[in-house]
Amino acid sequence: MTALTCFKAYDVRGRLGVELDEDVARRIARAFAEVLGTGHVVVGHDPRASSLALFDAVKRGLVEAGVEVLDLGLCGTEEMYHATAYFEADGGIEVTASHNPMDYNGLKMVKAGAAPLDPATDIVKIKALAESGQFKPEKPGGNIRPAKAARGAYVRAALSFIDVPALRPMKILVNAGNGAAGPTFDAIAAALAKRRAPLSFICMNHEPDGSFPNGIPNPLLPENRPVTANAVLAAGADLGVAWDGDFDRCFLFDHLGRFVPGEFVVGLLAEVFLAKEKGAKIVHDPRVMWNTKEIVTRLGGTAVMARTGHAYLKQALRDTGAVYGGEMSAHHYFRDFACCDSGMIPWLLIIELMSRRGASLADLISERMTAFPSSGEINFRVDDSGAALTRVLAAYEKQAVARDDTDGLSLDMGDWRLNLRASNTEPLLRLNVEAQRDPSLVAVAVERLRMLIEATA
Template sequence: MSKLTCFKAYDIRGRLGAELNEDIAQRIARAFSEVLGAERVVVGHDPRASSKALVDAVKAGLLATGAEVLDLGLCGTEEMYHATAYFEADGGIEVTASHNPMDYNGLKMVKRGSAPLDPKTDMLAIKALATSQNFAPAKPGGTVRLAKAARGAYVQAVLSFVDVAALKPIKILINAGNGAAGPSFDAIAEGLAKRGAPLSFICLNHEPDGSFPNGIPNPLLPENQPMTANAVRAAGADLGVAWDGDFDRCFLFDHLGRFVPGEYVVGLLAEVFLAKEPAARIVHDPRIIWNTQEIVNRLGGVPVMARTGHAYLKQALRDTGAVYGGEMSAHHYFRDFACCDSGMIPWLLIVELMARRGVSLADLVSERMAAFPSSGEINFQVADTGAAVARVLAALKEEVVARDDTDGLSLDMGTWRLSLRSSNTEPLLRLNVELRGDAALVAASVARLRALIDAQG
């Protein structure tokens, strides 16, 4: 009985061939349906060349359990999330590799209400059944039908977050990265136009193309950012928006072409929601926290810290009733969007904030970046992650004023702070550093930590 190595903490990702193929996808889908007792499942896929065959295998696995399959076709992951809740389905599956290399694909899965699968129960049960293949006898009666109403309902849901009457004329550069975003964006843009939104768009790499002729869309990587940045400047745009392959992450560029790190976007969106709902709870991840916490506390909200990862952020929203949650990796979660992440809602809310404040995105974030400079996430490959963490602790023990172990190790030295997390799958340490007001000290702090982490023995 071969092991299924494509199972990660809360989704499926694997190299095409031995790790993930049509047979494995069919087995996982059948196990998913049996474990959840699913009678209706929403299915969609991204534009990768391998996705169509894999989604057909997923449908076959679901049909073997007698389930009704609602087929969304080409769509973003958030459309699957929305449709799962909207159609009151028992679960949803998106075939996507998002920003992974060309020879990868995967499955993102949710259960009823678009709730995340529990990593310790649901995922383990699905993995066990898909591995053993001790399935119940196949059931007749399974059907597939196109979910024709899904996109229109999704557009209505997205646009419900923004006050179109408050918007002002603005030119926006859109980079879909040849991923799934193009058609969905077009539907949203059409809805905005019908409501009289004074927005104009310039579209780049707009057509879905699974060969990704302009590179795999992952705007978080610095080497991928100049394409959008240069296009913003060339077009004289007021704002740039770029997405990853399944557009559940949204990346912003100001009118100067400057990439806006995700933690500052979290702070802006916290401001948006606290203006709409004073005293609301705002969830954030533990990597970079000071900017978000200062904004939330100053505006009368309640900051809530949760472990990094979509399953944990979504569960925190559900547990606390928080109106919004954000991660520095550009995942943004919304209570009124089934507590799921969306890559379309954030840029709309930022456009509304720019209009209400009457300032540019650069103006909105420059002061915050100066007040709370940060390093961005830095990855270290080390032979012994535990020993590296111990060296950091030993060197800093006299300076530490507070420690938090919510997700890895977080140390607060008063004027600066670090987050150090071990990867679950590789000998990697992920470091983030933030300071209060002295950007020059970021590099010095990182250099000091780099020497400790890279030290031998």
Template structure:
């Protein structure tokens, strides 16, 4: 059979019909069951119409491999992660395209214990077997069971992350983007309300709708942020939260509708954990680091750098026992959530942090923004990525005070630093610049490097 191009480094993504269809989904499910030696596998799916068809095909493939499929139905990726461990399953698959275009879909997969599956410990073998179709004879005993009731236990787990007694009255606006977040959030909101949590909640774009009438939910894009920012101001909300399609990422807006860049969220969530557990380890990615590193050090914690990407962050979390890990791309990972990412836990932690500090989210950010201005991630489409990185290195490396090649090229100077790296998923170079208290330095160096890159 033809090679399967939908297999990526640590998940599956492809264009519908040409790269991913029901036949391929069946083969992936069948191969997953065989390679993982699975007897029980959790299966979830997002809101896209194609996800129903693909999930049914995966379920049939797993069932033909003799696997009991624990079907969550419509759910978030993090619910698959949770259920895999909670139900003691051999692995989990969530059929989701997250924030990809409408003509795409994909799958996120984990093994026992909700650990990521790398190339060496299963992904390459699953791909090879799905490509060849050389399956063992169908095994008896496979079945599909409704496991949607697991959501109650998932919500109970989320509630463990917040000190309900600390919460102060707050008006919260949430934007589910018509993705999978709505029903899961409603279950969480019901549990919070039952405890008397003093939250007034405004819901927008809430009902799941795979046609995405408000656009594909990706709040990281500048053009999508007014969808949340405007209603926050209009409703007089204290804070806004928006999710992507499978809600493994969440994004914050202050009471004036200001979007909160991801690096400052990481620093604030690090503070939230270190206030409760002093001395803990905090994992961060290498793109924009000074706000997190300095805040963690000042609070007596230990900052640990990891390469970008969920499989790397999760492994560092497991290896070090870090209580929390964050990426500026809005992925947040938690030791007590199987070292997996969640888009609901950060919301709870931010609500509690604002309550404890007695300040607005904007006020919490004022000093961080002033002390650590940054460019945000700037993407360049270039023909020869290696040549561009080499040219940047030749220009700046002789002047640098510190150099780091853990993930791309990071060079640090007296009052500014940058990270330049090739994307893991797209033909792009990604540049991040930060400075110490000098926004003009960020602007100067960004203009300078734009000229050198010439894209």
């Protein structure tokens, strides 16, 4: 039995030639089909140089299991999600490493209805079978056919979230980062133009290119933001949008070139949906949440907290019937999009909100950022994360007015709060601090917490 280290908390991700190769991808796909009992599986891939060979291997493993493969070709992860639900397939697989380094790739997998795999059962069973290789005999009848209607159906679904006639004239800069977003964006833009939306677009790094000549697209990293921010200013754009490699996350910039932190986008989208559906439930993660909770409560909705991570957010939407869920990391989930995340729907909703309010994005977020200053996520590499958490708890627990252990350690200190949690995907401790109207509280808390986390004794 060969241990597979490419299995993470809720997907597959690994170094090429070390943890993941074509044979491993084939075995995982075959195990996926046997464990879930699939007959029809949707498969797509991002533009990475290694993705096409892994994509072919995945299809081969599925065909060996007698599966009819619906071939999406180059697409974003959310197109795979949508196609899985739209075609009523038994599952879906996207070959992508999203924003990981060049020597990585991976697989994102879902069940029927684009439901996430259960980390405790489905993924454990798929991993065990892929490791053992004790597959059933090959089944006849497996085949591959192109899913020709998939993109058109996806575009219609994305645009169904907004009222196109309500849009006002706007210039939008989009940075696809040479990832998968370009062709899909073009299809959306063409549909908007056909419906006479008064929008103009400036596109940069638009062509998919697996060598990523402008760097791996990950706008969450501060060092990657200036290229989009500067382009927004140079173009005089009303809004900037940038995506990661498989565009399941989108990142926004206002007309001043300012990056909009993810938690404030969550608040704006909560506002959008509470205007569309009175009293709706809104799901949020525990890392930075005060802005979202204040908006949801004020507008008559119900805020629901879920653990960080796509499997947990999606399940929370399914369990509660929430209309929308958002994470500060720029993942946004929609009940009417199979409870899945999308990097295209958010910016469409934001331009509709800007149009309806007659306000710039800067106008919409400035007061919120003043009311709820936050640190942004700060990552620490530590030898013993448990010891670090214990030190923080010992220093602050007696002063805290509330404690929550839903996801890591959350302590509410009254006028500021912290969340400290171990990453689901990397050997890191992640810290977030937020406050009410006093950024100095954030700065002081971060420095003290840094000393506690990094202490060696």
